[in-house]
Amino acid sequence: MIRSLRGMNDILSPENERFEFFINTATTIAKRYGFEYFEAPLLEETALFKRSVGESSDIVGKEMYQFTDKGGNDVCLRPEGTAGVVRAFIQNKLDKKGGIQRFFYHGPMFRYERPQKGRLREFHQFGVESFGIASVYEDSSVIMMVADILKALGITFRLKLNSLGCPECMPPYRQKLVGFLESVEEHICDDCVRRKATNPIRVLDCKNSSCQKVYIEAPKLLDNLCESCDSDFTTLQKLLTDNGIDFEIDNHLVRGLDYYSKTAFEFISDGIGAQSAIAGGGRYDRLVEFLDGRPTPAVGFAIGIERLLELIVMPEPIREGYYFGAMDEIGIDMVMQSAQKKRQSERVIIEYTAKSLKAHLKGADRVHARYCAVVGENELKAGTIWVKDLVEKSESVIKVETI
């Protein structure tokens, strides 16, 4: 038997219903916030991810599905969605167009990782990218949009917030932090020593408790923000509070991708295992420029759909449409015609084999049909069809021509 590749799952019932419900819900809400659908290719030039996500990240360093295509191009299956959207944004000269442009997307992403609960090699994200607004008001709108989506799905969450600073205040802070790390190098773990060189900010996120003890003394990014970053962060907190969004400040929150600046946020859900981050995002004002576009402020987020699936509270399934069946072989063709007519406007399930009435009712029930329409001996003679409303439990006999 040929099996699917490791970490690549089929999505079938009942997850597929949740999946579809999620996409519909998220799409409706994204449109309410003024976002429009956008689709970028799954395959992109490797250089795109190296430049945007960052060579220091694990994603680019060891998790990409990278290969050479038949034309000799160095290509990658996308490990995340933002890079492709930004590339398309620039390539289609939307950066020159200016103004405010808001997009949402959803689809598969690929990372060559060891799979476990909430972590797959092919997984799906729903994300949005808002271009052209530097104001922190858009940050708050984007965060409220995630909250709206999660609420609509019946998912409870915790929101973590941080500011990563800007090109003005981040580099000096980084210097300060590296200086501190060098002074305590003997007391921190090997991973942190490695991080000091590759991405020092990430040591703050280290799960090693002895490291955390050392970092209590570390310089705090929030104490080192420049005036504008600081006031933006304050404004953001006020906006969220005004709109009834609870949050906690987590100055250890570091986004894993290099392109983020200023606002960084993460939505956490307890009870889905170690992979508790269900959505993450933030501002990336420099990325468009960095990929050779006209400087354009931007903010966005991505939701990990698989991580959400088991948390989604589905609405009550409603009975819908018709079930058609016949009790005798001879009635099947006639049922087929009536059903086909009905199918032009309603959901219709047809049973092709003759069965007892009881069996048909069972069948109608199983496919969640509202009405069970059956032709038996009596109906065949009279040119009628027997219909039972499975919700009202009422029955009627109607002429076939009136279907």
Added chain:
RNA sequence: GUGAGAUUAGCUCAGUUGGUUAGAGCACUGGUUUGUGGUGCCGGGGGUCGCGGGUUCGAAUCCCGUAUCUCACCCCA
């Protein structure tokens, strides 16, 4: 990439110190005083015990390898 635990019917799981033909519940399917479901009763089909070796008179059971899944690390959605 590292460490640990699992894998028996479509699903969730039993299975004794290694011993006839490997079981249950759910699901599916059929029947049940004649044409009434989701919710009675009775029956039926369905398993090379993850795969490959080994030990043994005999392996679901013990040993080795391998694949997959799960948990943790790393990292991330």
